[in-house]
Amino acid sequence: MNHIKELLYKMADDLLIIGHRNSEWTGLGPILEEDIAFSSMAQDKIGQSQAIFQLLHELGEQEPDTVAFTRNANQFHNAVFTELPNGDYAFSTMRHFLYDVADQLRFEMLANSSYEPLAKVSRKVKGELKYHVFHANTWITKLGAATEESHARMQTALNECWNYALGMFEESEYEKQLISEKIFDGEAELQKRWLGAISPILTKATLTIPNESTWQAQMGGRKCIHTEHLQPLLDEMSEVFKIDPTAEW
Amino acid sequence: MLSETQIWQALEVVKDPEIPTLSMVDMGIITKVEVRGESDVFVEMTPTFSGCPAIKMMEGMVAERLKEIGIKKVEVVTTFDKPWNSNKLTERGLMCLKKHGLAPPVKHEG
Numbered sequence: 001m002n003h004i005k006e007l008l009y010k011m012a013d014d015l016l017i018i019g020h021r022n023s024e025w026t027g028l029g030p031i032l033e034e035d036i037a038f039s040s041m042a043q044d045k046i047g048q049s050q051a052i053f054q055l056l057h058e059l060g061e062q063e064p065d066t067v068a069f070t071r072n073a074n075q076f077h078n079a080v081f082t083e084l085p086n087g088d089y090a091f092s093t094m095r096h097f098l099y100d101v102a103d104q105l106r107f108e109m110l111a112n113s114s115y116e117p118l119a120k121v122s123r124k125v126k127g128e129l130k131y132h133v134f135h136a137n138t139w140i141t142k143l144g145a146a147t148e149e150s151h152a153r154m155q156t157a158l159n160e161c162w163n164y165a166l167g168m169f170e171e172s173e174y175e176k177q178l179i180s181e182k183i184f185d186g187e188a189e190l191q192k193r194w195l196g197a198i199s200p201i202l203t204k205a206t207l208t209i210p211n212e213s214t215w216q217a218q219m220g221g222r223k224c225i226h227t228e229h230l231q232p233l234l235d236e237m238s239e240v241f242k243i244d245p246t247a248e249w
Numbered sequence: 250m251l252s253e254t255q256i257w258q259a260l261e262v263v264k265d266p267e268i269p270t271l272s273m274v275d276m277g278i279i280t281k282v283e284v285r286g287e288s289d290v291f292v293e294m295t296p297t298f299s300g301c302p303a304i305k306m307m308e309g310m311v312a313e314r315l316k317e318i319g320i321k322k323v324e325v326v327t328t329f330d331k332p333w334n335s336n337k338l339t340e341r342g343l344m345c346l347k348k349h350g351l352a353p354p355v356k357h358e359g
Contacts, residue, residue, distance in 0.1 A: 044300040047299045051329065124329045124333075128298055128299060128300075
């Protein structure tokens, strides 16, 4: 069961952490419509993480709230990419694009998982992520090819995000077992599909993927090794919960 | 002992927290009702979207309504077994939406 738990933890943690980061934009978006859209997607992600934490609970892990709010950074399996500070809007939008395309493909693959409880949740979530990716694609193509400044800022964001984004596909020690049991087709396959999906959008946006010779995936997150940015995020996120973890709300 | 039809009817007064003209039954989020014995009812629900913040509240509303009509043991479970989509709105649900000033979604192929 450890292989399934590991898979679920990294997915739930990715969603919770990027959901929290994206929620930091609430009230700061460039226009109201975008502010609401970005916040609403952040809420979706936290809700999706809850659904995955619930699957973990059914496998014997603690209650979703306990798991979400009482662990320290060195117990989180999210990709480092998701915990990085928001930066400017270009960085956040680029991360949203690179992460959400990967996540949509991941849930599409998992909709056919032999692990039926996960397959059921994935069939629901992939439909929701369709809209997130539609949103991301729209902004990437619009900003990438708009003005000289917007293009330059989006290209900088892509360069900054790139190696961290590759870190999303850090393999698990259970990779072979997940593949042979037809639970998940694996990170290498996901990365291949992801490159196939983002490339045409980036081309349309006149943005260039960094030269392959410079690629250096920033891994560690899946093994609970994080940057200094994660713990402050967790402290803030769990501040209210920790005042009284037994409170009945 | 109440029949399943009677339970469905009793649940028709439980309204969607966001669209109070529409019942949760017509919204299509109650996916199963099972009478398990004398005064023992099981209800299955599915959220419209996984980030729905009102799930616990809606589970509570369903349980409360069934207790109101005298059911002693109520179990309400939320699952993604039969995921919601707008095709699950009943005909009456679509009319209620229109009355509320919302354009009812057209049936789609998924």
